[in-house]
Amino acid sequence: MHVLKSSRYAGAENAAITICNGLGTPYKTAYASVDGPIAWCVRGAGLEFYPMRQFSIAEVKRVLQEFRPDIVHAHDYSASVFCVVLKNGYRLISHLHNNPPWIRSWSARSCAYAMTAGKMDRILTVSDEIRKEAVFLRRRKGIFVVSNPVDTARIRKRAEEFQPGTANTKNTNNIDLLFVGRLTKQKNPQRFIRVVSRLARGRRQRVSAVMLGCGELETECRQMVRRTGLSGYVRLLGFCENPYPYIRRARILLVTSDWEGYGIAAAEAIALGTPVLAMASGGLKTIFARFPEALCHSEEEMYRKAKRLLWERAAYTSFQEALCRNVSIVDLPDYQTGIRRIYDGL
Numbered sequence: 001m002h003v004l005k006s007s008r009y010a011g012a013e014n015a016a017i018t019i020c021n022g023l024g025t026p027y028k029t030a031y032a033s034v035d036g037p038i039a040w041c042v043r044g045a046g047l048e049f050y051p052m053r054q055f056s057i058a059e060v061k062r063v064l065q066e067f068r069p070d071i072v073h074a075h076d077y078s079a080s081v082f083c084v085v086l087k088n089g090y091r092l093i094s095h096l097h098n099n100p101p102w103i104r105s106w107s108a109r110s111c112a113y114a115m116t117a118g119k120m121d122r123i124l125t126v127s128d129e130i131r132k133e134a135v136f137l138r139r140r141k142g143i144f145v146v147s148n149p150v151d152t153a154r155i156r157k158r159a160e161e162f163q164p165g166t167a168n169t170k171n172t173n174n175i176d177l178l179f180v181g182r183l184t185k186q187k188n189p190q191r192f193i194r195v196v197s198r199l200a201r202g203r204r205q206r207v208s209a210v211m212l213g214c215g216e217l218e219t220e221c222r223q224m225v226r227r228t229g230l231s232g233y234v235r236l237l238g239f240c241e242n243p244y245p246y247i248r249r250a251r252i253l254l255v256t257s258d259w260e261g262y263g264i265a266a267a268e269a270i271a272l273g274t275p276v277l278a279m280a281s282g283g284l285k286t287i288f289a290r291f292p293e294a295l296c297h298s299e300e301e302m303y304r305k306a307k308r309l310l311w312e313r314a315a316y317t318s319f320q321e322a323l324c325r326n327v328s329i330v331d332l333p334d335y336q337t338g339i340r341r342i343y344d345g346l
Contacts, residue, residue, distance in 0.1 A: 001029070001030045001031075001032055001050070001063070001064065001067045001069040001071075001072055001073070002016040002019070002020060002029065002030070002031050002032065002073045002074075002075065003032050003033070003060060003063075003064075003072060003073070003074045003075065003079045003082075003083055004016060004031070004032070004033040004038075004075045004076070004079060005033065005034065005055045005075075005076065005078050005079050006033060006034065006038065007033060007034040007035060007036025007037065007038050008036060008037050008038055008182070008214075008239065009037065009038050009041045009239075009241070010181070010182060010264075011097055011126075011148055011261070011262060011263075011264035011265075012075045012076060012095075012097040012098075013033075013038055013041065014148070014264060015075070015095070015097065015126075015148050015149065015264075016031060016073070016075055017031070017041065017042060017045050017047065018149050018151065018332070018335070018336075019073070019336075019339050020045070020047050021045060021046075021047070022332075022335075022336035022339065022340070023336075023339070023340060023343065027343065029047065029048070030047070030048040030049070030050055030067050030069070031047050031048065031049050031050065032049075032050040032051075032052060032060070032063040032064075032067070033051070033052060033055075034051070034052050034053075034054060034055050035051035035052065035053065037239060037241075039051060040241065041241065050063040050066060050067060055078065055079075055082075057082055057085065057086065060079075060082045060083065060086060061086050064083075064086060064090075069090050070090055070091065071090060071091045071092075071093065071343065071346055072087075072090050072091070072092050072093070073093045073095060074092065074093065074094055074095065075095045075097060076095070076096060076097055076098060077096065077098075077103075077109065077113055080092075080094035080095075080096075080113065080116070080120065081112050081113060081116050084116035084119045084120060085116070087119055091121045091122075091346040092119065092120050092121050092122075093120070093121065093122045093123075093124060093342070093346075094117070094120045094122070094123045094124070095124045095125075095126075096123070096124065096125045096126065096130050096134075096261065097126050097148075097261045097262065098130075098186075098259070098260075098261035099127075099129060099130045099133050099134070099259050099260070099261050099282045099283075100186065100259060101259060103130070103133055103134040103135065103136070104133050104134070104135060105135060106135055110134070110135055110136050111136075113136050114135075114136035117136060117137075117140060121346060122142075122144065122342060122345075122346065123137070123140065123142070123143050123144070124143075124144045124145075124146050124342070125137075125143060125144070125145050125146075125261075126145075126146065126147055126148050126261045126262040126283055127145065127147065127261060127262050127282060127283030127286045128145050128286060129261075129282045129283055129285060129286065130261055130282070130283075131143050131145065133282075144342060146335065146338060146339065146342075147262060147283070147286070147330045147335075148262045148264045148267065148330065149330050149331075149332045149335035149336070150264070150267045150268055150270075150271050150329045150330060150332065151332045152271045152329075152332070155244050155268055155271055155272065156244075156271070156272065158242050158244045158245075159244035159245055159247065159248040159272055160245070161242055161244075161245065174208045175208055175209070175210050175246060175249055175250040175251065176199075176207050176208045176209060176250070176251045176252065176310055177192070177195070177196055177199070177207065177208075177209040177210075177250070177251070177252055177254055177306065177310075178209070178210050178211075178212070178246055178247065178250035178252070178253050178254065178274075179192045179209070179210070179211040179212065179213070179253075179254060179256065180212045180213060180243050180246070180247065180253065180265045181212075181213050181255075181257070181265060182213050182214070182215040183211075183213050183214055183215035183216070183217040183218045183221055184215045184216060184217060185217070185258070186257055186258060186259055186260075187213075187215075187256065187257050187258075188256045188257060188258050188279075189211060189213075189217055189221050189256065190217070190220070190221065190224060191256040191279075191299055191302075192209075192211065192254055192256045193221060193224050193225060193228065193230065193234065194299065195254065195256075195299065195302055195303050195306060196209045196230060196233060196234055197228045197230055198303050199303070199306060199307060199310065200230060200233050206232070206233065207233050207310075208233065209230075209233055209234045209235070210234075210235050210237060210246060210250070211234065211235070211236045211237065212237055212238075212239075212240040212243050212246060213238070213239065213240075214238050214239045218236070218238075221236060222236055243265075244268070244272065247265075247268060247269050247272050247274055248272045248273075248274060250269075250274055251274075251275070251309075251310065251316070252274070252275050252276070252277060252306060252309055252310070253265065253266065253269040253274055253275070253276045253277075254276075254277050254278075254302065254306065255276060255277070255278035255279060255284060256279055256302070257278075257279055257281055257282075257284070258279070258281060259281050259282050260278075260279075260281050260282040260283055260284050261282055261283050262282070262283035262284075262286075262287075263278065263282070263283050263284040263287055266278050266284060266287055266288075267287060267329045267330070270287075270323065270324065270327050270329055271329055273320070273324060275294075275309065275316070275319055275320045275323055276288075276294055276323065277294060277296055277302055277305050277306055277309075278294055278295060278296065279295070279296055279297075279302070280295040280296060280297050287327065287329075288327060290326045290327060290328075291322060291323055291326040291327050293305075293319065293322070293323075294319075294323060294327070
């Protein structure tokens with residue numbers, strides 16, 4: 001059983017669904033999380049879904065007792081700690097997808113993970129940056145780094161789809177800049193809006209920008225767009241179950257995160273041949289290790305690079321070709337083989 005806290009689809013949820021679909025016999029898998037939009041994605045993938053009313057010890061205990069797993073694959077910190085507290089006869093995998101700032105120093109949360117880590121049978125991280133930054137992992141041995149997978153064939157096929165009743169029915173042409181992710185502090189969507197604002201002021205032609213995602217900062221972002229006079233430039237389209245038509249048609253994907261465990265949206269954009277500019281944070285540094293030109297160390301640098309790529313055709317073409325040539329993403333069959341080996345080892 002895969003246990004997750006979030007009710008929405010993002011990188012960790014994508015990895016869990018991919019693992020479930022790739023294990024095959026003799027494994028029977030189930031997915032448990034707070035009920036919400038994720039249910040459509042899980043059931044659409046043909047997986048058994050155990051919804052929780054809220055993320056609590058009592059609810060996690062209930063779904064574990066219903067499914068009675070031999071292996072629990074807990075995704076991220078809270079789920080890992082809860083499943084250690086409830087551990088009763090099953091093997092436990094703790095899979096860390098994110099590197100929030102609190103992991104870099106000792107606090108109640110970092111101490112809670114450190115105190116329970118001894119009962120975790122395997123610890124997986126999606127980038128080496130998480131292992132290096134987390135104070136509670138520095139002396140821990142046997143940590144497996146498993147970058148998130150990209151099912152290139154699937155997302156290229158889905159990039160051609162337009163589904164009635166979703167945001168994908170809207171015009172996806174003429175997207176200069178794209179944001180894909182939750183509208184949360186981690187993703188810093190305000191940075192995206194500020195960059196677009198500067199580009200819109202300094203360009204003779206209209207800049208077209210789209211933001212896909214929802215979260216606690218959605219109202220603030222909409223107000224910011226109106227306040228800065230960007231209503232004709234930036235479209236906030238909310239949660240989009242299939243973002244790939246937008247990614248494929250965008251000229252540039254901007255990844256504005258303050259911290260990022262891996263950066264699945266960036267990897268998927270690369271698979272679709274879309275140029276990426278990303279803040280130099282977390283796993284994004286690993287993705288672009290061989291092409292640091294895609295990394296930005298400040299908002300000013302992101303603005304300057306985006307301006308050059310949008311306005312100079314030769315620079316854009318050269319950047320796109322170099323990125324596709326130098327940046328490799330994790331092949332899905334290799335990822336599934338590695339995960340299967342970890343499961344079989346338990």
